[in-house]
Amino acid sequence: MREPLDIAAALDPARSAVVEACAGSGKTWLLVSRMLRLLLAGAAPAELLAITFTRKAAQEMTDRLHDWLRVLALADDATVRAFLRERNVAEVDLDALLPRARGLLEAVLTATPGPTVTTFHGWFLDLLKRAPLEAGLPWGAPLLERTRQLQDEVRDRLLAQWAMAPESAEGQALRALLDDIGEANLRALLRHFLDARAEWWAYTDGAPDPVAFALDALRPLLHADLERDPVADFWADAERVAQVKRIGHALEKGTKTEAGRGSAIVDAAALDPDAAHAVLMKHLMTAGQRRKKQATRELEKVLGAGLDAYRRDLDAVETALEGIAAIQTDQRIWALNRHGLTLGHALLAAYQDAKAQQGVIDFADAEWLACRLLQDEIHAPALALKLDARYRHLLLDEFQDTNPLQWQALSAWLAEARAADSAMTVFMVGDPKQAIYRFRRGEARVFDAAAAFLAERFDAPRFVTDTTRRLAPDVVRALNPVFADVDGYAAHTHAAANARLPGAVRSVPVQAEKTDAGPPAYLRNPLTTPLPDAEDRAVHAEARRFAQVLRDEILGRWGVRDAGGLRAAQPGDVLALVRKRTHLRLYERELEAARIPFITSRRGGLLHALEAQDLIALIDTLLLPHAELKLAHVLKSPLFGCSDDELLRVFAPGASARGWARLQALAGETGCPPALARAARLLAGWRAHVGTLPAHDLLDRVYFEGDVEARYAAAVPEAMRPQVAANLRAFLQLALTQDGGRYPTLAGFVRELASLIDDTDAAPGEGLAADGENAVRLLTIHGAKGLEAPIVWLLGGSDHDKPAHHAVLAPWPPDAARPLHFSLFATKAEQGAARQPWFEDEATLAARESDNLLYVALTRAEQALIVSGDAAKNAWLARVDAAWQPLGLPAELPAAPARPPAAAAPPAPIVAPPVGRRVTPDTAGAEAARGELFHACLETLAPPGAARDLPALAARLGLADELPAIEAAARALLVHPHLARFFDPVHYQRARNEWTLLDADGRVQRIDRVVEFDDAVWLIDYKTGADSLGLDDARLIERHRDQLAAYRALIDALHAGKPVHAALLRADGRLVVVPE
Amino acid sequence: MGPGQEQAEIPGTLNRLALPGDAALPEAVARHLLDVHADRLPDLSGLTVLVPNQRAGRDLARALARAAGRGALVPPHITPLKRWAAEVARGRPTPQARRQARLYGVLRREAWLGDVDRWALADELLALADELSAARLGGDIASQLRALHPAALDRETALIEAVWQALNRDGDDPQAHYAAALDALAGELAAAPRPLYGYALGPLTAVETQFLARCAEHAPVTLLEPGVDAPLAQAFHAAWQCTEPPLLTRAKALAQTCPVSPLADRLRVAAAPHLEAEARAVAAWVAAQLQAGHRAIALIALDRETTRRVRALLERLDVLAADETGWTLSTTAAAAVVDRWLECVANDFPHVELLDLLKSPFVLGDPAARQDTVLAFELALRRQGVSQGAADMRRLAQRTFGAVPDGLARLFAAREGFARKRAPLAAWLARLVDSLAALDALAPLSADAAGAKLLDAFATLRRDLDDDAELYGFAEWRRWLNRTLESLSFSDTGVDSPVVLTSLPAARGRRFDAVAVIGADARHLPPRPAPGLFSQATRARLGLPTAADEAAAATADLMQLLVQGPALLSWRAWNDDEPNPASPLVLRLDALHRAAWGAPLPAQAAGAPPARPSAPPAPCREPAPSVAPAQLPRRYSPTAYQTLLDCPYRFFARSVLGLAELDEADEALDKRDYGNALHRILQRFHDSDPPRERAAALARLAALSADEFAALPAYTATAWASRWRPLQAAYVDAWLAWAAAGWRYQSGETDFAVPVEVAGVGEVTLAGRVDRVDARGEARAVIDYKTTAAQRLKKQLEQPDEAVQLPVYAWLTDAAAAYLPIDEAPIAPLQLDGDTDVAAISLRLPELIAALAAGVPLPAHGVDGVCAHCEARGLCRKGMWHA
């Protein structure tokens, strides 16, 4: 039951609610307002748990909450009242709530723990960290983000293992699959299996032998007898053979083609069954199907009365052939699953082992383990104790992207929690129309299931809102007809505040432009005429149009609304969306050519960027200067900016010395071009640090000494500068991250980069040209989730989904505890009859998701919406075009004057006096240790003595064995008769060992021994170390004179009046008096 | 106790005394001591002052001397409590490694723990046991837990109880040891009472509090605390330590006493859009402080990454910072070498690790001496695709150098000498150290600060573990070693500077001219403890320190630092495109500031770091070099010709400069290798004069194929065999049909060359190697095997002047030419149209060469289809061209 949104009810902190909110309707506003209302109503911050879909959204929500709390804390009373009224706080409560509202900022910021705003994954990881014993995990098992790399490593290892044991079950399965589907498909199959591991675990949960379990469940769905060869059976059946022959003979009477087919069919009976079957499939059937036309008119005429018999025969044989095809399909399905599940399961086990070895878990593990934990009634009480927060108010955002496993866990937990605490509330927001994460196993139907569950258990009404605050009226007008036919879509309305906001809508169909030149001229001269680009497809033309329209019509012309009124559009106002990354490069190139700055979410973007490649080539060169291509690459990069002529000198054809050696030699010659000399000098300098400097420190040196940023800025076209600068920065940051890891080396860094380039899931995105960079954002629709922009351009190209193949079928309706089924499939042609309904369900869901993607893309636009694509092939374009034609909406926004962007002052140069110096760390050797121990012995033994644990000290210094000897030597020293005066208490008033004093500057001075007599004070410095042995008295005095003078001054200051004498005590007991 | 409120020091009790908040803590303490004990001057040795750490002690000494203004002073006994206790401690507690191993020995037998990592669990339990011991809770912890949570936490309780029984009962754990030492100290103090002071001691454990209380029974004990009476301290106090009365009220009161913000010209914040911007803001701020004459500057490194960046930027200015924070040993170059070596031992010399070792300055003597050999060896590894295995590498080295070079031989020998039988931890360490000795690594490691620390750690661990007899396998030991190296820290003492990188606890109680907090975001400030075995609530009820306690301590530490002088709080406001919220402390301070003085906290702008300017490079443009005739190659293959057609600049890079990509040693065998293998098989097949009888020919082909694949890695062999097997019959059929038409095999892999005279260059050679030459009477046909799909080849044949391989072959050999696509059954040759003007196509090349010789440049065409697989993009700079 859906009701129109009643904000007061939805925000009522005492009740649960579900809100199905259309795009731009202010979901975050609702959610954060609800948090405020809960807090106002007295909920403790720790009782709030908000779960959203991305970390970014979570952080934004936190930011928003803080901002609002600050308003409540600081604004004047009138503003605060208005603020609360806007959030439906009842007028009567305002006064009472005001003080609490004002205190909320501090209440939230000081709460430990505070409100939890997180993602499902974040929450799961946190749960696991707190309950590792229950989950069977190591503490703080780090999250493995780059799963693909480890998966590939394990896979390659296993493939080799299996191949080496051809007789093992896996070896046989491998051989069979390689023969049946080939290597590339095998890899796809294994990858898809791993990706579906959560489904696999859920499906086979509790089964002692998961593969057998899955196969047992699959077997009844297939033909009963898969062992027999249906083709052999067919040809062994005399009646069938007779039918075939009759058909053949009949055909022979027809047209020429029919006659040809007929005799082939007649002859087939003599061939071996497989060959004969092939003939039938070719000449009787067409592409595996019955022919539409059973006979030509001519044949019909000839057959006359025999026509019916012919038809009967034909139908019987066709039916039999179809039956054979079905059995063969089932046989292949069975083989694929038998072998594929065996290998997949073994691979999965090995992958799990590899992670356990490294002590890491991945997201799938976290999700699986956490869900099990939440569903587990036995651990529930212990788990509750382990959580610091007692969640009583759950806020769920973007719930349409939740997957069935998550929902299973969450619902189990909610049911339990509600039973224990009737005051618990749940607030769920989402929009099934925006569910676009099927590839991450999101399941839009979960939203309905959850809404029903919440209605039943939590008494939560389900509200719907179709009013969007984001979209201009014209955009709304354009949106509605596009989705009018979609099930469950209700026409949207615009917010009243936007009534006068201008809008523009345009569809731009493009066609491949006919190149007037046609094919290249025969015997083209390549030095003057380039090869024309192989295919000039619609997407090329589209890319050109895109850049052109932006440059010539939109930027600087169209007026967009911002806080200060109307101003001309800037690159930053444009959001360009693609469905897939396939053609991003094309669009980027045209933007580059049009000199429009942009940022992009091309996967692995950073490492593919030329500037990053330059730096990688540089590191490669430093590690392996013989890599000539890399050296040449570095030389030509802006880092050194060498010309091709200069390259010719380094890599002179035919010369004996080339490359690195030649470069070094050249640098020593007069007349060496300055660019090469500079390169030789800098490269040699940097190379000297390889192996000792960490990657980041080396790169910093490169950036500094190589003047990298300025040189790139000078070398690249202006429109590219922000992106290049951001990429250079991002690269440095990559190095920083790597250096913090375990056992970093430069080679390790390059290796890591190389593997990152290939790992599309983990590859770092290009550096975001932040600083409020004014650039067109070129993103995937998925990447644009949660974003909006005044102008949105949906680029279509001719993208169409390639059907999945060699993958997993695991239908999992939201209310099922586990997938209904789990099997592998090869291609669409081999889905088999029994699985059809599931495949059809999947197809429906996929179609639905395609609608959703379009909806998400179109609703990013605040004012202007442009859709382009291949006029012939792009379904979305056709759809919007058809919907928009009759509307006659404006195609452009009204013009507005450009407002010059405030020029930011360039940063001031950082200048400072030099401070600090490098010192060789005190590598106290054994000798120094002995000295320390000897001193300690003297301190202990010389009266008044000191309580020191000499054995402990000796052990710490690693001198336990030598202690007796050293102690004896100290003892021997002290009993020298002529020293009695200083060491026998009967001779003096008072003695101090290791006397610590402060000089006027507060520096600590430690004097080995100070002896006070009636008439004088003596200070004695022990010089028993090896370094003193070689010095005669005079030199010894000389060396220590200043120090002793300082000591003397100190004693003087303390014992004003008495003369102070200083002496040095040598190891042999000789006392060397130091004259003043 | 209100700010500035002096209290009399009451003997017999533990006094707490707030000092005036207008000075840095060390100075305030010094002033107080000198005031109270003026009569003792110049000898304050009768007092004991407990300080948070040694460096704080030095700062106090300095403050005392300066405040006393005398030539010399006998200082009080200034010491951190731990150190004082260590001085009187008897014996040693059981070493941590020993306890850890003992506990692991118990845990590894507990099957119910399932997959839980025992080492991690052991560490966790030990830490908890020590905390319990410090809280004097140990003995009855289990009963307390059971009382708190009957019927829950059973496993935890059982574990803790077991650990306690096993490790802490004999009073030999570090905390019990510490407690015993403190007891002794308290005894001493009781015997000879003397005043005891302490300040900024941070959170105290129960053991320590009890000690202070005992001391107070016999002597005056005073804990000095920073006051919050001065405006600056008041502001921080109001922002961070109060929540009552409401913020606005507090702010108003503050503004009343202090109409001008005391923070405005002291404190700055930097909310940076990214890491680099934060580092640049911090660097700019540090530079400004130095310019203003401040020297003792603390950089509190909450965010390690940004801090490293800051340090690098400062080094550009010759501002060196002393790093007090320390690194885990595992991040040092020395530890990396040990790891590489163990990896080589474990996995029989993976080439990557091996090369790292060979290039390392830590092993095998001077790396410069072997540099050329190593580089040559690396090239050989790449060329031969040897990625692992001493045996293969030995063979390769023999082939490359005639003998196995010394360094390599020693590595191989050291691995053979490295026993891998199960052994106790200490024995494993001994094996490791012995093997390092065999590699001459000990001396270089000792000479390196981190290396010395590493060897030292090995020695200590061996001593500590020498009576541990539990046996471990290699992998298990390595995991232990990794964890251990991760837990040991190493601090670089190579810089002496008043600018220090440090942490909040390490800065406690010290004197700085200025303080920057790097990474003041919600993730780092206040620091959040990792979740442990017990929740915070349970910890609180057990009397263990909680996250809230830690946060309060961190806040107090921070306040002490920030009131001393100019300060900066910086953080990244964005992580990529995610907002990264500021620390709650920053938010609260900012809110208070706005409320009191109507303005946000002043911001610190980023500066431009120093650069070493160079003459700027020219803007990138589409290149088009010209080449002198002498620089042009003399020999041209169809491939070179094709490259020249596709992109002249690429031809320049490949054929003129002669630049080619290096292979990677570990790249899996690819499509090209498959093609090469087929080529070899087919050549051997035809050279063997196979029978023209289908079954026999097939058998021959199968045998030769099996033979060729036998040398390949198992999986490659299997995969290729299953791909090639179904095609063999098709190949034989195609060949038999061809033979039936009268064609006979003549030769395989045949070289053809034709000299041509080129104006301005002289004679050049057009040359090619043809896969198969067949003859029929006078007629000849050349055949080129392809593993490409026939469809694509057909397309190529439509434009013989653009895909020149076959026409050139035809011209070179004066024969008919055909591709033979070996990709799908059935197989049939694709013939070049017999009417093609192969001479015109082939002779275009010498014309082009002549043009090049005449100075026509070689442009980069930038055709996407060609560029996609081009290795020369780094040279032509496509993508960065100005229009």
Ligand code: SF4
């Ligand atoms: S990248 Fe393209 S333009 Fe550059 S050399 Fe290669 S093929 Fe030519």
